[in-house]
Amino acid sequence: MDAVSPLAADIAPLADTAPPALTDQVALARLYGQPLFKIPHDLYIPPDALEVFLEAFEGPLDLLLYLIRKQNFNILDIPLVQVTDQYLGYVEEIRSRNLELAAEYLLMAAMLIEIKSRMLLPPKAKEGEDEAADPRAELVRRLLEYEKMKLAAQQINALPHHGRDFVQAQVLIEQSLPQRFPDVDVAELQAAWRDIVRRAKLVQHHHISREALSVREYMSRVLKQLQGQRFVPFEAVFAPEQGSAVLVVTFIALLELAKESLLEITQAEAFAPIYLRLTYSSALPVQALKTVEAN
The missing domain is CATH 1.10.10.580 (Structural maintenance of chromosome 1. Chain E)
Incomplete structure (x- = not known):
């Protein structure tokens, strides 16, 4: 290997820099205020630097409803095994990335596991009932109500909004008609005159005339x-x-x-x-x- 002279070692770092006058024109990026003119070889990009969410959900019910509608399942007869497995897979994915976001989804996951376990057990009717209640009934009721509210919100959002979809036009029309002043009643004139007299009494001065008496x-x-x-x-x-x-x-x-x-x-x-x-x-x-x- 050829030895590198000290002069060459000093010149090599200067080749990667540019004159101060060209900094803003050719810099690829800035790191702590310093311009970068080429990508460093030891650049480290953390795994969570960029995350792309193809589907955004507003909560556990939204995710559950998405899984059911995406696979065209009957909401009144949910195949709980498949839905629960898919739901737990999504929860495990977000739990590894954001534990705080996964907290509310974990509660729904526990509810799905409970319903799944109850369906594996023999049905048992309550006192006064002929048939055992479906463990999925409460979940189905909540999903149907949530879907109604979601559709209503989408319909309201589809309506034209002032400031988003349209702007109210304002036109100033100058009228050439002569200006007509309102008529003044006699009682109003009397009231105005009494008010002036009352204010005049408040500011009147008492003058004392000096008379020379011997x-x-x-x-x-x-x-x-x-x-x-x-x-x-x-x-x-x-x-x-x-x-x-x-x-x-x-x-x-x-x-x-x-x-x-x-x-x-x-x-x-x-x-x-x-x-x-x-x-x-x-x-x-x-x-x-x-x-x-x-x-």
Whole structure:
């Protein structure tokens, strides 16, 4: 055997690779993100990497019904020996591949073996019955009901389905007719107006107007009103029609006059009417009036 030089050994691995620019164009596959340009000689494909199911069954009853109909057996007189052998063969096949999938099929297999064993024994009638019941009767009843439901499901599935077999068409047609607005009833207008008024009351503001009132001016008015009179009822000096502000200022003016000894507030007895009068001085009212007006 010829010896291989170190240079040749270094060049050999490079022959299996391609430039980075051609990686996406010529790579056969990718393994862990790395491109493969030829199939490796030591490639291992596990047995369960690819499984092809020619027939898919929805459960044990579906498989049992398939075996019966495929061989044209009479469902009312099932040859249990042949059907059980074929069923157990299928169960053994899926048990070796997927134990979880075979679990529900094993229960039906146990039921078939039980029925098969009961058919080998002499028939024994129950109390009150003339003939012994067929051990296959319950299984036949379940198979017939399942077949009815399966055929009904196939008929429903054969019906056209929206989104699968057809799509609902939508067409927009523009009408040239003039737009007609609905009529408005008078009661609706009244209700709308009441709603507006109600909302306006919720947001209304209370405005306070400021009025400049002079206490000195009302002191002069009270003195003029009391001048020349001996007693004047307390409520006679007030003018309620002019508002509460004038009443307050008038009352303050009376207190100021009484404080300055220009006015006397008298009462004959408890709970008796209150009267007002000027102080006992002939020159005091005129002089006090001039003083108040000057201030």
